[in-house]
Amino acid sequence: MDLKRAKHFFTKDNLLGFFKPTKRNYIIWAVIIVLIFEGSCISSKKKASQSVSVRETDIVTRGDINVTITGSAAVEPYERFEIIPKVSGDIVYCPFDVGDIVEKGDLLYGFDTSSSDLTVERQRLSLEQSENSYKNALEERDKLYIKAKNNGTISGLSVKAGQEVKTGTKIADISDTDNLEVVLPFTASQISSIHIGDSASITSSKHMSAVSGIVTHISSGDYAASDGTALYSVTIKFSNPGVFYSGMSVGGAVGQNISPGSGTVENSAASSVYAETDGTISHIYYSNGDYVTKGTVIMLLTSDSVDDRITDSTLSYKSASLSMRQTEKDLEDYNITSPISGTVITKNSKAGDTIDKTTAQTVMMVVADISKLKFELSIDELDISKVSEGQTVSVTCDALPGETFLGYITTISVEGTAQNGVTTYSAEVVIDEPGNLRPSMNIDASVITESAENVLLIPTEDIKSVGKKTYVFVKGGKKDIKEAQSSEKTSKMPENGEKQSDNIPKAPDGYTAVEIETGVANEDYTEVKKGLSEGQEIYRQSTVSTSNTSRYMSGMNSGMGSGHPGGNMGGGPPSGGMR
Incomplete structure (x- = not known):
């Protein structure tokens, strides 16, 4: 059809007539649709013939593999502490700023303690008063134990158990009859040669006996005898051998100096024991005629009032002690020290600020x-x-x-x-x-x-698992594989077309199923311990277009793995090259 005839055919009236719903037009439309569909199919077949899916291979390589979380x-x-005040008040000391290094125990903040100092002083006075009351109560309790004032023999004991006594009641006399003393006169000419500590002798004309003694005192002044002679008094102590007694008249001498007169023997120690507090006699431990030593408890009194006083004073003292300890502890809170050695990373409060810990929690500083x-x-x-x-x-x-x-x-x-x-x-x-x-x-x-380092590696996806065994499909026949890995021990490798065991996966054409022993593995790669040799080609368990017929794995020096919640096996290929 030439151009002139075409212009005549594609007129407006002819085109409008083509789209009219007539039987002739229906036939024309059906033919056109069939032609378009056949053309589309032919085009798809041509494109398919230009891009045919092929199976690729990977190469067994050597490298390192890591499995990581x-x-x-x-x-x-490493450590971080927020400095929070425990007291309210004015800050008067704060030497550190952000970035400063502090040591454990350094003073970070100091508060005004003027009001708390008065509280401490009041508590101290209260504690002293309670302590004195407690000591007095203990002394009162000690008075319930009636004791001997000196060594000696008891006499004049007339009280009985159960008897109530008042303060000042005489309990007994105690005289030391074992140790006696006598005062003898000596003349002025004699006294100059007599000294304290000199040995002396005491004689009794009644018993015609003598005993040794020691000078314990010399009077500083003299007195006149009946004839006007000046005399001095010398006290001599001696142990009683059993024949001397209080009131006996004796003579004596100090060295060559014989006393011109006589003296009366007396007990060296004698005292009366009195009740020092009110109470009831609960126990009497000794009787008249018994010898006791100084400090021996003769009897014991009981007193409810004394017991109550001790109880009250004890409680009062403990309470005052606790209050004082708490006050001193509270006072420590006015100085805030660093709990660790570190760096000041935040500072919110400075000297001159007023802190009110009752309104809200204040973070004054952060040390880390x-x-x-x-x-x-x-x-x-x-x-x-x-x-x-x-x-x-x-x-x-x-x-x-x-x-x-x-x-x-x-x-x-x-x-x-x-x-x-x-x-x-x-x-x-x-x-x-x-x-x-x-x-x-x-x-x-x-x-x-x-x-694992310097080991054989293959892509994990190329492995086929059957039960507890693992296989790969190695390119070539059984003979080719044995020649390629003559130094390796391999499993049974049936050739393509041979009858295979039900437990051995069927290999694609041109490949042989080889059992392998694996080691370290992750999502991407697996170590092969036995069954393969470096450089062998294995069947890739995937298909890609001809535009990607080669797959190379390079830069394999980091771990790889699969993800898990909270931690995953690290990704990335192992060191070495693989394709």
Whole structure:
């Protein structure tokens, strides 16, 4: 059809007539639709012939593989303390600012203590008064024990048990009949040669006996005898051999100086015992004629009033002591010291500020130990058995590219946290040398749980598992495979077309099923211990277009793995090359 005839055919009237619903037009439309459909099918077949799915192979390579547990967190100071006041008042001392280094025990804040000082003084006076009352009560209790004032023999004891006595009632006399003394006169010419401590002798004309003694006192002045002679008194003490008694007249001498007169023997110690407080005699331990030593309890009194006084004074003293201790402890709260050595990272209160702790909790300052940092790493319950305290953790931070930090696990929680059917456990990780890391920075952490170096590696997806055995499909026949891995021990490798055991997977054309022994594995790659040799080609368990007929795995030097809630097996291929 030439151009002139075409213009004549495609007139407005002809085109409108073509779309009229006539039997002729229906036939024309059906023919056109059939032609369009056949053309589309032919085009698809041509495109399909240009892009045919092919099966690819991977190559067994050698490299390193790591299995890691990873997680993300924000680091925080190793220790962090908020300084919160325990008292209200005016701050009079605050020497540290943000960024300053403080040592444990350094004074951070000092409050005005003028009002509390008066309280302390009142408490101190109250305690002294209670202490004096308590001591007086104890002294009153001691008076219930009636004791001998000196060594000697009891006489004049007439009271009985159960008898009430008043203060000042005479209980008994105690005379020391074992140790006696006598005062003898000596002349002025004699006294100059007599000294305290000189030996002396005491004689009795009645018993014609003598006993030794010691000079214990010499009078400083004289007195006149009946004939006017000046005489001096010399006291001599001696032990009673049993024949001397109080009131006996005796003579004596000191060295060569014989006393010109005589003296009367007396007990060296004699006293009367009196009740020093009111009470009732409950026990009498000695009788008349008994010899007692100084301090011996002769009898015991009881007194309800004394007991009550002791009880009251004891309680009063304890109460005052506790009040004083509490007041002193409260006073310590007026000085706030640093609980740790660290750095001041926040300061909200300064000298001159007034603190009212009753209205709201005030954080005056924050002190943190940022010489070390820590964070919490969540570990999935499936992985918790793979980590332990002291295990090394590798830490990186997006804010510090190229830097890697080392930490170690210090504690692992005993109790896990369950959420949405998944249980995780918390592991605390400490970084001893944080370098440029700052608190609150976000980090990524990884813990190597398994690793292998310089081993044979294949993609995990290329492995076929049948029961407890694992297989791969190696390119070539049985003969080719044996020649390629003559140094390896392999499992039974049936050739393509041969009858295979029901437990051995059927290999594709041109491949042989080979049983392998695997080692360290993760989601991407698996270590092969036995069954393959480096460089062998294995069947890839996937299909791709011809535009991607080769797959190479490079840069394989980091761990890889699958994700788990709270921690996952690290991703990335192992070191070496693989395709």
